[in-house]
Amino acid sequence: MNLGCANRPLPGYVNLDAQDLPGVDMVYEVDPWRPVLPFESDSVEEIYSNNFNEHIANTVALINEFGRVSVEGARWFILTPGYLDLNSWRDPGHLSHYEERCLDFWTEEGFDNRHYTDRFRITYTLDGDNEHGLEFHVVVHKPPRP
Helix, strand or coil, rough: CCCCCCCCCCCCCEEEECCCCCCCCCCCCCCCCCCCCCCCCCCCCEEEEEEEEEEEEECHHHHHHHHEEEEEEEEEEEEEEECCHHHHHHHCCCCCCECCCCHHHHHHCCCCCCCCCCCCCEEEEEECCCCCCCEEEEEECCCCCC
């Protein structure tokens, strides 16, 4: 899925946006406080999120929702301004701000081994920096269900 695709639809993706623009496959507005994605659990292989996440206030709920819809081994590409980037603060629609280790709570190591979910873990690499934007490359790991 290509979240908040606006005028950047991608071939081979379900292009989702709140506006009915050319190339948008699914018109759906994600609630920034209680984000729910219109997909079944364990149904998405890839999430491309280009300047979408910062418009969602509840980051924990959003990442957990990414995990809910993702299959084992799913890949996420999250591009967002870093919190040191002035563009992160200039846009009044930006409701959250990201930094290099903000996804650590979903990794196996976690932050002091505290986690926001037991349903999945992630591993990730990071490109970019906080002054020019962050690009997270994430792989989802789900334990087998009994």
